Amino acid sequence: MKKKFSSTSNKRNFGLTKSSIHPFITCNTMNKNLTVKRLSESDFADMQEEWSSLLDRSTADKLFLSWHWMHGWWSTYRKPEEELLLLAVYEEDILLGLAPLYSCKVRPFPLSPSLSRIQFIGHRKEGFSGFRSEYLQFLLDPDQEQATAQKIIDYIFEKFTFDELFFSDLVVGSTTFILFDQEWQKRNGCRRVQLESTTYQSNTQDEFDSYVKALGKNSRLQLFNRRKNLEKLGSLSIEQVSAENYERIFPLLTEFHTDRWGKNAQYHQHKEFIRYIHQAENIAANGIIVSLEGEIIGCTFDIACNRRTYNFQLGFSDKSAQKLSIGMLTLGYAIEKNCEASEFDEYDLLAGTGKISNYKARIANPGQRFESVQYIYSPLFRLLYRIKTYVDNLKARFA
Secondary structure, rough: OOOOOOOOOOOOHOOOOOOOOOOOOOOOOOOOOOEEEEEEEEHHOOOHHHHHHHHHOOOOOOOOOOOHHHHHHHHHHHOOEEEEEEEEEOOOOOOEHHHOOOOOOOOOOOOOOOOEEEOOOOOOOOOOOOOOOEEEEEEEOHHHHHHHHHHHHHHHHHHHHOEEEEEEEEEOOOHHHHHHHHHHHHHOOOOEEEEEEEEEEOOOOHHHHHHOOOOOOOHHHHHOHHHHHHHOOOOEEEEOOOOOOOHHHHHHHHHHHHHHHOOOOOOOHHHHHHHOOOOOOOOEEEEEEEEEEEEEEEEEEEEEEEEEEEEEEEEEEHHHHOOOOOHHHHHHHHHHHHHHHOOOEEEEEEEOOOOOOOOHHHHHHEEEEEEEEEEOOOHHHHHHHHHHHHHHHHHHHOO
């Protein structure tokens, strides 16, 4: 049954980035009992149980690194020209590590040749990439984490020809992050950070009253106190949307998205993807709908997994004329529902900020840090990216 919702810099980086500060890891990769295998499409489809067993033992995120999320993304969003590079590390017949990767060719600059890129399943740097996949890293058995990760990295450089590695939302401080950050310096590459971001979580183990009292004065006003002002405008209802009818939220999000951003959001492929991951017993889509006098003014689309609720989408109408932040009030109702549900410990607002300000930092605690980082090994593209960085800096200086 589904649950109901009841770095230090280095001279060889050409000035493109500064590397994050991290401990230097050394490990013995001479363990001859560890073998790397490149898995096929059919292997991927058939390894749910084995994958889940490794995930349970690892420190990797239980939603984004689950078999259902990874295989669902690959089945739903992949392009014909993209090639699976799913690597597994075994000690005899025991799975100790997984690198969920794929390769593609792109043209990052006008008139430039194509670039060969390796990146995580769950992300596409250019174009439509479906749901944003966060908390990305290798799945590693904690008993042999460093040796297993190094075995995968050595295999990648020995067996594949590529121009760059691009890792989106890579967990800062993870073994995957640290070892790749050491590798580019040894292999004459360069490092270019595209995005740095932070997740934000609200602790929902405590009573909602305790959460509200801990907020700053202005945040408490926007998220909770102004409920009274909203209620004065008419009959208010907060509907809990269960795992059985979560698809009701998608057309609402489309409407809110169009009004706020001026672009029509389509959820056809998203629906297919969510239906796929919904097959997992520990994954359940849900949300809330806020209505005023029968008019829907706010909603959330959430996914619950392993005692955590992830907030993927927030939609709301503009009531700023009444000095009401409907988005903040809607999040307040969602957090309250999670505090009331004993099966949830956290409400995860994920990475990213708002359109105007970083509202997440005001209502939740900072969590995991991510970097979306390129490791560029092609001399030509190292030069082109160096030129791009120089031009971008000039534009910023004279803007």
